[in-house]
Amino acid sequence: MSSLTRTQVLGLYKQFIKNANNFNDYNFKNYFLRRTRASFRENRDVKDQEKLNLLYTNALKDLGVLKRQSLISQMYTFDKLVVEPLKTEHE
Amino acid sequence: MLRQGITGLTRVSRLLRVGANSRPALSGGIRLYSKAASNAALKFADDAALETHTDTEAAAREQTVTRAAATSSPSEVIGSSTSALQNAYAENTGFGTRPIYLDMQATTPTDPRVLDTMLKFYTGLYGNPHSNTHAYGWETNKEVENARKNVANVINADPKEIIFTSGATESNNMVLKGVPRFYKRSKKHIITTRTEHKCVLEAARAMVNEGFDVTFLNVDNEGLVNLKELEEAIRPDTCLVSVMAVNNEIGVMQPLKEIGSICKKHKVYFHTDAAQAYGKVPIDVNEMNIDLLSVSSHKIYGPKGAGAVFVRRRPRVRLDPIFSGGGQERGLRSGTLPPPLVAGFGEAARLVVQENDADIAHIKRLSEKLTKGLLSIPDTSLNGSAEHRYPGCVNVSFAYVEGESLLMAMRDIALSSGSACTSASLEPSYVLHAIGKDDALAHSSIRFGIGRFTTEEEVEYVVDAISKRVKFLRELSPLWEMVQEGIDLNSIEWSGH
Numbered sequence: 334m335s336s337l338t339r340t341q342v343l344g345l346y347k348q349f350i351k352n353a354n355n356f357n358d359y360n361f362k363n364y365f366l367r368r369t370r371a372s373f374r375e376n377r378d379v380k381d382q383e384k385l386n387l388l389y390t391n392a393l394k395d396l397g398v399l400k401r402q403s404l405i406s407q408m409y410t411f412d413k414l415v416v417e418p419l420k421t422e423h424e
Numbered sequence: 425m426l427r428q429g430i431t432g433l434t435r436v437s438r439l440l441r442v443g444a445n446s447r448p449a450l451s452g453g454i455r456l457y458s459k460a461a462s463n464a465a466l467k468f469a470d471d472a473a474l475e476t477h478t479d480t481e482a483a484a485r486e487q488t489v490t491r492a493a494a495t496s497s498p499s500e501v502i503g504s505s506t507s508a509l510q511n512a513y514a515e516n517t518g519f520g521t522r523p524i525y526l527d528m529q530a531t532t533p534t535d536p537r538v539l540d541t542m543l544k545f546y547t548g549l550y551g552n553p554h555s556n557t558h559a560y561g562w563e564t565n566k567e568v569e570n571a572r573k574n575v576a577n578v579i580n581a582d583p584k585e586i587i588f589t590s591g592a593t594e595s596n597n598m599v600l601k602g603v604p605r606f607y608k609r610s611k612k613h614i615i616t617t618r619t620e621h622k623c624v625l626e627a628a629r630a631m632v633n634e635g636f637d638v639t640f641l642n643v644d645n646e647g648l649v650n651l652k653e654l655e656e657a658i659r660p661d662t663c664l665v666s667v668m669a670v671n672n673e674i675g676v677m678q679p680l681k682e683i684g685s686i687c688k689k690h691k692v693y694f695h696t697d698a699a700q701a702y703g704k705v706p707i708d709v710n711e712m713n714i715d716l717l718s719v720s721s722h723k724i725y726g727p728k729g730a731g732a733v734f735v736r737r738r739p740r741v742r743l744d745p746i747f748s749g750g751g752q753e754r755g756l757r758s759g760t761l762p763p764p765l766v767a768g769f770g771e772a773a774r775l776v777v778q779e780n781d782a783d784i785a786h787i788k789r790l791s792e793k794l795t796k797g798l799l800s801i802p803d804t805s806l807n808g809s810a811e812h813r814y815p816g817c818v819n820v821s822f823a824y825v826e827g828e829s830l831l832m833a834m835r836d837i838a839l840s841s842g843s844a845c846t847s848a849s850l851e852p853s854y855v856l857h858a859i860g861k862d863d864a865l866a867h868s869s870i871r872f873g874i875g876r877f878t879t880e881e882e883v884e885y886v887v888d889a890i891s892k893r894v895k896f897l898r899e900l901s902p903l904w905e906m907v908q909e910g911i912d913l914n915s916i917e918w919s920g921h
């Protein structure tokens with residue numbers, strides 16, 4: 334993995350957003366969406382390949398956590414919060 | 425990919441179901457393997473959902489009834505008008521029913537990243553971290569030591585100075601009792617403040633029974649200790665000064681660095697209860713001359729039942745352990761550590777460092793929005809110093825509204841009128857008394873806690889709901905009426921103590 338392409342980074346970003354959206358918990362979902370957007374924006378201008386590779390490796394680890402935890406969030410569910418519309422966005 | 429994950433899981437559960445369902449067939453021998461039997465089992469399993477839903481409404485309703493029954497005179501007046509209150513209770517159809525969580529000082533939600541770290545310990549890493557003869561012990565021990573490093577890192581301590589405990593209550597007891605007991609031959613005096621958490625106050629009181637003198641310092645009406653008073657209270661036989669870093673009710677932050685240097689000058693040990701400060705405001709034990717410091721895991725998005733105490737090694741601070749036993753944790757806290765909790769705590773500590781900037785900016789922004797919104801309601805005031813505070817804790821008094829009745833009218837927001845241990849009683853908070861609030865104001869105070877997972881939308885909802893209901897309750901309130909008629913509220917005897 335010597336040089337990271339723009340497509341790879343974009344793909345990673347999409348995966349993060351998708352998995353964050355899979356959280357059933359309102360607060361966790363919004364937190365991970367917010368953090369994902371902020372940290373990708375923060376690192377948008379990183380050019381140093383070594384630093385990029387490090388970010389990428391860490392991001393893959395975090396993505397693993399997000400995938401597992403969003404699944405768990407779908408298995409152990411609770412009533413929706415008073416700020417949450419009962420109809421989900423998908424439907 | 426996620427779909428695949430779920431189907432994968434369904435398949436696993438289906439397999440489990442086959443096993444469970446065909447147990448009676450086992451006695452029938454070979455028949456277990458017949459195609460028909462397992463097909464029937466599969467059919468049954470297909471209907472079983474993986475999802476387990478927790479209905480929280482029932483518990484909430486039960487609690488409301490119990491509370492309504494338990495409350496006496498002042499709120500009875502308001503309790504009897506519950507039907508009227510329902511008008512103030514926004515019945516937003518089309519929305520969920522679970523309350524917004526704004527009680528972050530009582531406890532915080534467990535971060536999913538923390539849970540992810542902990543799960544390994546419930547599924548395979550079950551070794552005793554103190555077993556040093558085999559790999560099961562080594563692997564958990566490695567994780568425990570990694571957690572220790574992360575916990576130490578937050579306050580710039582050495583990992584060897586961190587002792588894991590069951591929480592801040594245990595840490596505080598260890599220090600408040602252990603240090604004076606160790607030095608009891610020459611030192612007989614402890615200094616603390618009136619606004620400490622109950623566990624520090626009660627531990628200090630217990631030491632009075634053991635023959636120690638305890639000075640409880642007053643705080644000013646901002647909630648801050650007077651440094652001159654503190655210095656004057658130090659005697660030649662003082663062994664310990666214990667001042668909390670951030671107050672759990674009003675969020676006021678004490679001048680740790682200044683207190684540290686006073687303690688150093690007079691060669692007394694300085695302990696701080698940092699349960700509400702650790703990972704939220706900058707703390708450096710070396711720069712601030714802190715000798716002992718208590719931490720709680722569940723206040724930083726970690727698991728409940730874990731905590732730590734920092735005990736300085738150079739110069740060495742000695743204390744009598746409370747637990748006798750196998751000598752774990754430098755002999756200060758015997759007993760097998762709980763690796764799932766310790767590792768979860770460690771991950772939570774790693775995250776507060778990693779997320780520090782983002783968390784601070786987010787909480788500060790929401791706190792400003794909330795404070796501005798609430799204080800724009802007439803006759804409201806912020807409790808505690810506006811300057812020296814942790815922004816994630818906002819304590820506001822709503823004059824002429826009784827706090828408990830406001831809480832009852834807000835089943836859609838999880839709030840507290842004080843610390844978790846006193847909120848069940850009608851007694852006004854001793855912390856608010858200590859900063860000079862009268863009974864009426866102390867009764868009408870509510871604490872709002874903002875955390876990493878609070879959203880802007882939630883804050884907007886809360887400001888809107890509170891504004892509407894305070895206005896509504898004031899119109900109902902006998903207090904408000906009395907004020908209009910010019911009666912001095914301080915002449916009223918509060919019952920229910």
Ligand SMILES: Cc1ncc(COP(=O)(O)O)c(C=O)c1O
Nearest residue numbers: 591592593621672697699700720
């Ligand atoms: C300032 C302070 N000290 C101690 C504690 C007790 O912590 P724990 O629940 O970990 O025993 C709390 C929490 O309630 C607190 O706010």
